[in-house]
Amino acid sequence: MIDEIDRRILMILQDNARTSNADIARAVAMAPSAVLERVRKLERKGVITGYEARIDPSKVELDLTAFTFVKTDEPVGAIDTGQQLAGVPGVQEVHYVAGTAAYLIKVRAPDTRSLADLLKVIGRLSTVRDTNTTVVLQTVKETGALPLGALPQPGE
Amino acid sequence: MIDEIDRRILMILQDNARTSNADIARAVAMAPSAVLERVRKLERKGVITGYEARIDPSKVELDLTAFTFVKTDEPVGAIDTGQQLAGVPGVQEVHYVAGTAAYLIKVRAPDTRSLADLLKVIGRLSTVRDTNTTVVLQTVKETGALPLGALPQPGE
DNA sequence: CCTGAAATTCGAGGCTT
DNA sequence: AAGCCTCGAATTTCAGG
Helix, strand or coil: CCCHHHHHHHHHHHHCCCCCHHHHHHHHCCCHHHHHHHHHHHHHCCCEEEEEEEECHHHHCCCEEEEEEEEECCCCCCCHHHHHHHHCCCEEEEEEECCCCEEEEEEEECCHHHHHHHHHHHHCCCCEEEEEEEEEEEEEEECCCCCCCCCCCCCC | CCCHHHHHHHHHHHHCCCCCHHHHHHHHCCCHHHHHHHHHHHHHCCCEEEEEEEECHHHHCCCEEEEEEEEECCCCCCCHHHHHHHHCCCEEEEEEECCCCEEEEEEEECCHHHHHHHHHHHHCCCCEEEEEEEEEEEEEEECCCCCCCCCCCCCC
16 A cells, blocks of 8 residues: 555655655656656645644743543543543643543643643543643653654564 | 734735745835845744645545653653653654643554554653643644634633 | 746845844 | 735646547
8 A cells, every 4th residue: 555655755755754755756766747747646635634844832832741640430442531632722632541441631821821821721621531741851752753763573 | 023014914924834935025015125124024033933834644544643641750840751751753843831740742653463562662761750641532623823813812 | 848927046245144 | 123015937637548
């Protein structure tokens, strides 16, 4: 379904979504229009789901990152609460995780006061039992790029 | 430093990094070249740090997402271990978090076996004391887009 | 996957504040 | 100096073969 050339195109676009077709074409030794055709097909197949500009949070007054475990009352399998959490401004990610029915969410806020407000909004949702927040002090690495190349070897 | 037009441009590019200058120009009622000039300046100032293509993990055999707390021995303030963690293939994010000297990392793998391999590699790092992994069962929302618009209001 | 025409990019240069 | 505009050659993108 996805051949070696597609993988190389995906790696290039993950690294820089604005790489020109001409440059990609040179890298994979094809005509620019053929590259474009492959990219469009990858988009249609849902392999590429979009293109995002990455913004430095500190440059737009969003210095606070936090991860919050949200425990809920809802029946196992339902993700109603998840949808509600996803709709709260400042919530970047919502993952349903193993263990006690809970979500792990990633949150951005300008400061601790805003974070408190955000957690208050979440705490008010009817199915939310409690929350447990871990504040990030420093982010060493942060990328959406998937490991399309080599994965770690067991080693032994 | 960043005016209202810049904010609108950033919002558009966060949503779709490949939006043409012509389209952005229409949206903000300016000439395309002026938009380009602003984008270049935002890049130079470090506000825009890059452009990433988003790929559906399930379409490239990466169905497993996990968050792992990594406790270390290293002195407070050092992020040496963090750099090492960032270099492990499959590790997307590395955050130094409050509490006991620990990192929270986000990890991608094709399956549980690969995840185990990855955790084995991490466990072998000399400064790593132990790890605690939470596996994601379902991802409801996942975006790198920052909340540039409205943030949640306290409400009361 | 390649060729050719319409749309877009993005630099140069000029105008206004 | 800073910001926007118009203009035109290089590039991107789409239709068709």
